[in-house]
Amino acid sequence: MKRKQLKFVVGSAVIVVTVAFLAFSGFTESMAYFQTVTELYAKKDSYYDKRLRVSGDVVPHTIVREGTAVKFDIQHEGNTMSVTYIGTDPLPDTFRDYATAVVDGKYGRDGLFTATGLQAKCASKYEKEAAAGAVTQNFGE
């Protein structure tokens, strides 16, 4: 390699290393294990006090507002978990009975999940259709 090119290699390397370092520190700060309620229950011991994202369907009629906190249950394949949402953002519009919720937070040894983040998605179209017994077919068949 010519000496002239060396400074570009060094300059680029500095940038790449800096970005890699930032990525690494951002990663350790915000990484979370993404589990369903069932998966979480299968390995409870290894997840206490770890940052978690847990998904499950909102159990109908369990959403209760207590001051600025919101309590509700989510379930996956029959496993139910109680959640207390203490986040500062308002609840998303899609959050309601039967919706699929993803909660960010920690799972306590008392079996309660404390969430600081909450996302929700309406039950998917596919499930709605399956429930209604309707299927679609290719046109003209």
Place this chain on the structure above:
Amino acid sequence: MAQVGQFALALSVVVAAYSIVASLLGIRLKSDKLIASGRNAAIGVFACVTMSIVSLTYLFLIDDFSINYIAEHSNRDLPVYFKISAVWGGQEGSLLFWGWLLTVYSALVIFQNWRKHTAMMPYVTAVLMSSGLFFTAMNLFVVNPFNQVVVLQPGGVNALFVPQDGAGLNPLLQYILMVIHPPILYLGFVGFAVPFAFAIAAMASRQLGDTWIRTTRRWTMVAWFFLGTGILLGGKWAYVELGWGGFWGWDPVENASLMPWLIATAYLHSVMVQEKKGMMKVWNMVLIILTYVMCIFGTFLTRSGLVSSVHAFAQSPIGGYFLAFIVVGLSGSLYLLLDRLNYLKSDNQMESLVSRESSFMFNNLILLASCFAVFWGTIFPVISEAAPEWMGGGVKVTVGPPFFNRVNVPIAIFLLFLTGVGPLLAWRKASTNSLKRNFLWPAGIALASGVGLFFLGVDHFYAWLSLVMCIFVSLTIGREFYKGARARSVGSGENFVEAVVNLTLRNTRRYGGYIVHFGFVLLFLGWSGQAFTTDTQSETGIGETITMRQYTLRMDKLAIEEMPNYTTSKATISLFENGEKVGVLYPERRFYTSSGQPTTEVAIWSTLKEDLYVVFAGSAPDGKKAVMQVYLNPLVAWVWIGGIILGLGTLIAMLPNKKSAPRTSPVNRVEERREVEQHTT
């Protein structure tokens, strides 16, 4: 009418396939007739897909709920413009729309370039039609918008069924920005097919000068303009409609549109190095290939259900096909690139770290680093789950906004810095003298303002740095306009404003570029404000007040109103600033009857200084009080203003240069030409 659409769609698949074969065979057999036939077929595909999408739109307008896609995405009461937007509101229709835009671009490109670039055009046609074939075939065989509603009867017999009414369009999408956001975003995504096709055609036909770059410069800018506008409109929609106080959340769907934009931005800059210095030829090929691949990948990401996202379409079977298309496209392009490496040798070498070309190189490097980080962060859940257990895999691991911000905020600020410095550096090597002349004053003033900002209470490091850079870059840009305009007005007698306008029109690429950069300065100003967002939540009854800094909100009325489409809880809030009444806000919480979906209607009091953002978050258990969430978001308005300036700058940069005015004296013209040569970017 459904049969017409269906038939046109089927025909378009056949014709697109024929167009590819005829074009390639025509090149091989040197048959002008076959090549022309391939071209005509491509126009035919445009006609077929147009027919198909027109018939789908018609079916929406006449409420034909025997069509499954329409039954799921529309209902009788839906206003006409939402019925039209529902055409691209779901998986099937949006893919058809994607394919249609591609055929529109293809037809335009063919009309514009057929005579000019005889050697490349058959390849361009073949490449564009390969994408066309993929999308029309997906629509015909996998996600067909013309499928009928069928009910499984007892005894296992399927019967056709026509529902009385449709399920309705998702209320979150019943919003004017959501009508125009997807088409604009798609115009961006699809638009990159054009420079991509020319790049492949240039390699295939061994026409590897910079013709393909010059030919597609405006097309690339069109696509870049639409993609950027689409992303910003998406942010605006999230801000106004989703009610969480922000406009960007690093959701996979947002990332999907950001990634191609980042690479395309790198490409837009690095092509200048190839045009001026004949360098970075391989690099540009790589960038445009990656841009288009990322566009397809983004489309794939939002539709396959691969990563969970709030906005993504439901899980569907199209993922595998998309992945196959990406793999084939990427490996084909890279193979071609490796095969043509000999034709892509650089004419020059980088010499100095402080030069125009090196600033472009660093711009490229960090844009790509940013894209790379976003890419890994987005697909990390998939990777971590698929990785073998001895590597710590098998578990889904996600990363949140802190990861994306940690990487991208410093990158963005460094880019802003380059925005101010890069355009003023000389090619090859900038002299110490020119550095002093160009940057001493702007840097000095920016630093002095920085000290001032610190004492004004800007104590967030990145926000502070970003604001200092904003001042620095504004000064360098302002100085360029001032210098150029003064030189003009001295020579021609024009007044200063005339001189600025003429200056810009005479070298649109350079000055349009400055305006784009200034748009970014304003965007950064808006983003910096995000560091100082505050919010408060309280249960508020009638007559009670919420106070935030100089603002006081007084709850005057809480009412429930019945509307045709929905029921709404509506709060009437008087807004006082420093004790003086300035306005009335009406935050609402709606409940849509047909879909059973509640939505919040945010009330926003927007000024250039800050936005007061009021969300009706819910009702307290006793029903007499409302839970109000109030955000104070400084400087948000500048994000949208910056977006508009950015768009204007892009449009100006696309204009052809105005020829020299006769008033200009010959001496001055020589002077100017030298100036232009020095600075043309």
